[in-house]
Amino acid sequence: MTALPAPTADQIWVWLKAWLVLHTPAPLQSLVSIVCIVAAIIVVFASLFALTVLLERKGLGRIQNRYGPNRVGPFGILQPIADAVKSLTKEDIVPRSADHVVHYLAPLVLVGASFLAYAVLPIGRNMTAVNLDAGVLFFFAIGSATELAVFMAGWSSRNKYSLLGAMRAIAQMVSYEIPLILSSIAVVMIAGTLSTTAIVDQQARYTHGIAHWYAFTPWGLAGFILFMIAATAETNRSPFDLPEGESEIIAGYFIEYSGFKFALFFLAEYIEMFAVSGLGITLFLGGWSSPVSFLAWIPSWIWFFAKLLAFIGCFIWVRGTLPRLRMDQLMNFAWKFMLPMTLFVILSAGVWRFLPATIAGSGALGAVVRWLVCALVVLLPYIALARTLESGRKIEKREYRFAD
């Protein structure tokens, strides 16, 4: 920390932190460095949460041909502040028969675990909080801790709905964690590293002006789509929001939470969504890198947040489109479709790794052949799988024998 990096637009935050650390007494330097990073992550992503809630309410409104919130401030942009004041001033009710300690700890564990996942996300060039060698592994390990918090909440509330919601959440998260991890394994195989920073660095290279993003390869594109579907389920977003299904179990595992603890659950859900979107960006969409080399002058952190906002937009769009799945549909989809497809993605990534990128003396033919072969390895099983799953489920006109 003796030399300051150049204060370019790209490195402005890195420079700012280094400058702050440089101007503190030596014994406090490491502490200030940690506090800077943690505070930045919490402030940035908590305000992104506020922004997302507003965007979601406005966007869903427009999708349903409504205005959405438009009363607080111009065009309703101050709505998050009103929401925050409301949740802070509401009464915090704890059921008499609840397990008070666990009931109190559950939202804290959930929020803590959700924020911990950001430790390994590269949100810009040289902007990874901790460059762990096993960054992807750390991310998934922390992601599993949220399941614990969900079950703590469901169990300690001593309410049948909250327990049902927690059971659903566990079943869903465990089922969808497998395709989530398997689809990222393809990236880890090709990149040959578990470090998120190294994975982004490998994608931030350009051939003919186009980046080496894994989403530009057939296995990467398929893996990316599967990853995002699994991520949607993992973060309990619609259409996989069964754990909180209002129509059956009211609010699921956080039914007995009110006031600020409820807001914490809400916050954690969105923080998790951003984190897993960030991982999807890191693994498949080149993290902070630009897709084409002539746009590389735009600061890296702007690229990351632009991609993140696009992801958030897609999450809102999907939420406004799809109805909630049934439990059996959810499980069938995970085990009969997602799991085999991710296995084929891994196979395709293996084929990609071992087919030569160029055949000597044939120009671009080698690359085209590799691309087509890998695409077929994913596409053919997809068609076969879709057809088999469809044939097993016939929709016929139901005959009523007695009631007619």
Next chain:
Amino acid sequence: MFGEGILQGLYETARNFFGSYVDKDRLVTVQYPEERHQLPEATREFPFLLYDGADPEAGLRCVACQICEKECPPRCIHIEKSKDKKPDFVGKQQFYPAVFDIDVSVCMSCQICVEVCPFDAIRMDNEFELSTSNRFGGLLYTKRELAKPNEYYQKIHPTEAAETDERREKEAEEAKAKAAAAAAAAAAKAAQAAAVPAAAANGATGNGAAAPKPAGQPADKKPVIQ
């Protein structure tokens, strides 16, 4: 089969999203306090009392017959009859309600009070902004708050009001005609009575002797019943 239905749905929602910014007709929301829907004529919320003329006390149609109080299923009406009487719209002496309270927190807007009222005195209002900070007193409406002029009724329920007004006008005319006829008959009788003493004096004494007979009849009947 291959997920094309999902893409179709995504297309549809995207069309809604962008369409709502371009085409204002898509937005069905009415911005309530500033914009309002025209309420249908048959809208009914809670009952109110009608009065004619300018004075709500003098013109109140209610005669405190208490039929609505007795018929009200949730028993939200409370009436106390007056001791004295005042003339109604046809000039007949009637009681009036000294107290007329409706607890709108109890009222279920069934309109039965309106249907049983023989005096067209109670009707359904379409006022729905009744929120109050006092949940007991604020929702107990007294005679003063309930009384509304006939013009108001004509404004909110024009068809019904026209029909009621027509009927009442006819009744008033009939009553007037009857009164006129009665007055004419009385005048004729008076004229006759005035003419009688001038014609013959012994006829009047004969009438007076016949009068006690019918008066004694009820007393005669009593033992028959027992």
